[in-house]
Amino acid sequence: MEIDIGIPENDRKAIAAGLSRVLADSYTLYLKTHNFHWNVKGPMFNSLHTMFETQYVELAAAVDEIAERIRALGEKAPGTYGAFAKLTQIEEEEGDPPAEEMIRQLVRGHETVARTARSVFPLAEAGQDEPTADLLTQRLQVHEKTAWMLRSLLAE
Template sequence: MEIDIGIPQDDRKAIAAGLSRVLADSYTLYLKTHNFHWNVTGPMFNTLHLMFEGQYTELATAVDEIAERIRALGETAPGTYSAFAKLSQIEEEEGVPPAKEMIEQLVRGHETVARTARSVFPLAEKGGDEPTADLLTQRLQIHEKTAWMLRSLLAE
């Protein structure tokens, strides 16, 4: 059945492609955060272990919301590691860095997701896609706040 939600098909495709990049960045950041939650050590172990758990839990909910928005636009959401690797701007961490480097990587990751989300705004605005604009606004608020909180841990 044709989709007739007031957003032209070409705009829906472009918005969904942008959201697919946000999804890939978010999922990659989720995996990195979960990895760091499991493997963090050092004097800040308890603080970071709990903080990372809260962050990956929030990201798990977010990836579902982003994927469902892509589907509502009539497109298929990417859902494989290989698809995410092609779309994401966030580098995977192969090893277990020290806690300070974990924090630095997560700051960069949240900032990356924020930049990717911000880059999709013009597409949502062009298509008159308020639900996507709202989703992007929520994601920006969360990623910018999380980056600030993590960055604060690095202050001396």
């Protein structure tokens, strides 16, 4: 059945493609945060272990919301590691970085998701897609605040 929600097909496809990049960045950041939650060590262990858990739980809910918006636009949401690897701008961490490096990487990750989300705004505006613009605004608020809080742990 054709989709007739007031957004032209070309705009829907472009918006969904942008949201797919947001989804890939968000899922990759989720995985990295969960990895760091499991493997953090040192004097900040307890506080970082708890903080990282709060962050990955929030990201898990976010990826579902982003994927559902892609589906509402009539497109298939990417859902494999391979698809995410092609779309994400966030680098995987395969080593065992110290806690402060974990924090730095997560700051960069949240800033990356914020930049990706911000880059989709013109597409949402062009298609008069208010629900996507609202979703992007919510995601920006979370990622910018989380990056600030993580950066604050590194301040001297």
